[in-house]
Amino acid sequence: MTDQEIAFMGKMTAGMTHEMKNVLATIKESSGLMQDFLKLCQDGAFPYGEKFAQILAGIQGQVARGVEISTRLNRFAHSMDEPVISADLNEIIDQVVFLNQRQARLKQTELRGLPSEKDVRVETDPFRLQLVLAAAIHYLLARSSPKDLIIIRPRPTEAGAAVDLQITKGKEIPETMEAPQPELPAELAEIKNILDHLQAQIRPAKAGGQEGLVLVLKKTR
Amino acid sequence: MSKMKVLLVDDEEEFVNTLAERLQLRGFQVLTSTDGEAALQVVEDNGPQVVLLDVMMPGLGGLEVLQQIKSKHPSIQVILLTGRGSTKEGIEGMRQGAFDFLMKPIKIEELMEKMKAAFKVFQEGSAETGG
Numbered sequence: 001m002t003d004q005e006i007a008f009m010g011k012m013t014a015g016m017t018h019e020m021k022n023v024l025a026t027i028k029e030s031s032g033l034m035q036d037f038l039k040l041c042q043d044g045a046f047p048y049g050e051k052f053a054q055i056l057a058g059i060q061g062q063v064a065r066g067v068e069i070s071t072r073l074n075r076f077a078h079s080m081d082e083p084v085i086s087a088d089l090n091e092i093i094d095q096v097v098f099l100n101q102r103q104a105r106l107k108q109t110e111l112r113g114l115p116s117e118k119d120v121r122v123e124t125d126p127f128r129l130q131l132v133l134a135a136a137i138h139y140l141l142a143r144s145s146p147k148d149l150i151i152i153r154p155r156p157t158e159a160g161a162a163v164d165l166q167i168t169k170g171k172e173i174p175e176t177m178e179a180p181q182p183e184l185p186a187e188l189a190e191i192k193n194i195l196d197h198l199q200a201q202i203r204p205a206k207a208g209g210q211e212g213l214v215l216v217l218k219k220t221r
Numbered sequence: 222m223s224k225m226k227v228l229l230v231d232d233e234e235e236f237v238n239t240l241a242e243r244l245q246l247r248g249f250q251v252l253t254s255t256d257g258e259a260a261l262q263v264v265e266d267n268g269p270q271v272v273l274l275d276v277m278m279p280g281l282g283g284l285e286v287l288q289q290i291k292s293k294h295p296s297i298q299v300i301l302l303t304g305r306g307s308t309k310e311g312i313e314g315m316r317q318g319a320f321d322f323l324m325k326p327i328k329i330e331e332l333m334e335k336m337k338a339a340f341k342v343f344q345e346g347s348a349e350t351g352g
Contacts, residue, residue, distance in 0.1 A: 021326070022233050
């Protein structure tokens with residue numbers, strides 16, 4: 001896709017997420033108004049008061065969930081606004097982890113971002129970087145077993161930044177990864193042109209005996 | 222303390238009607254409008270002390286309405302309602318004179334707190350100008 005096509009898709013998606021939020025806001029106020037009237041009923045005046053209160057609380061909970069999803073989708077859409085930004089890798093990883101939770105749940109695997117205490121930034125294309133990170137996550141999900149934990153953490157490097165993606169079997173998280181292998185895994189060959197565009201590399205690297213990947217990014221695209 | 226008169230402006234009619242009813246139940250006098258130009262007329266005709274204003278509306282947008290209200294009635298306090306995932310518009314609105322902003326969907330308790338704080342500022346401003 002060209003930058004122009006990506007920006008168009010982002011603009012359309014952002015507009016729709018805005019509309020979704022308006023819908024959720026109206027549902028929230030309508031259910032809130034029902035709660036208000038329920039509170040005005042004297043005790044015992046409405047025989048199903050408790051049941052209604054439970055149902056309304058359920059609606060409000062789902063609205064909150066919908067708001068979080070549409071907020072994240074809106075943020076994703078706005079990541080298509082600019083072809084190059086100074087990207088905060090902690091933020092990008094937090095976003096990618098959220099957007100891929102469903103895939104992880106289907107594999108009964110936990111997906112967790114571990115933010116760096118340091119500011120880790122690279123000049124890059126935020127949309128394509130998310131695409132690459134998602135492809136790496138899906139690669140590891142295909143190799144994970146139920147109850148595995150996949151951790152994703154950024155770190156600054158001399159040349160820019162790297163993102164370690166590791167499968168872990170227990171709660172112990174290996175501190176370091178072994179030296180990465182030189183070749184891009186064949187399963188990720190389809191994103192090679194995107195990696196080239198980002199001037200990035202993905203290499204397999206084991207951590208604590210388990211499979212992992214290292215994404216290497218240059219400071220300036 | 223006199224009863225607060227609040228104008229609620231949003232192009233989502235059902236949202237406006239429902240939130241207005243919730244605020245009325247809590248003792249506020251609520252005026253409503255579903256477009257920016259009509260809202261400016263309500264301000265002239267009814268003199269609300271606090272305006273709850275959606276940022277993204279067709280026609281006259283929220284930030285334009287804010288500018289017009291503040292230029293003619295600086296003591297009226299405006300709370301912006303934004304629907305976007307970022308705080309950008311809200312911060313821009315505050316730079317242009319809005320009292321505060323809230324992301325939609327709003328929490329009624331949070332809204333009421335901000336409305337009360339805005340009303341207090343309105344009263345202080347009116348006392349200073351003798352309004």
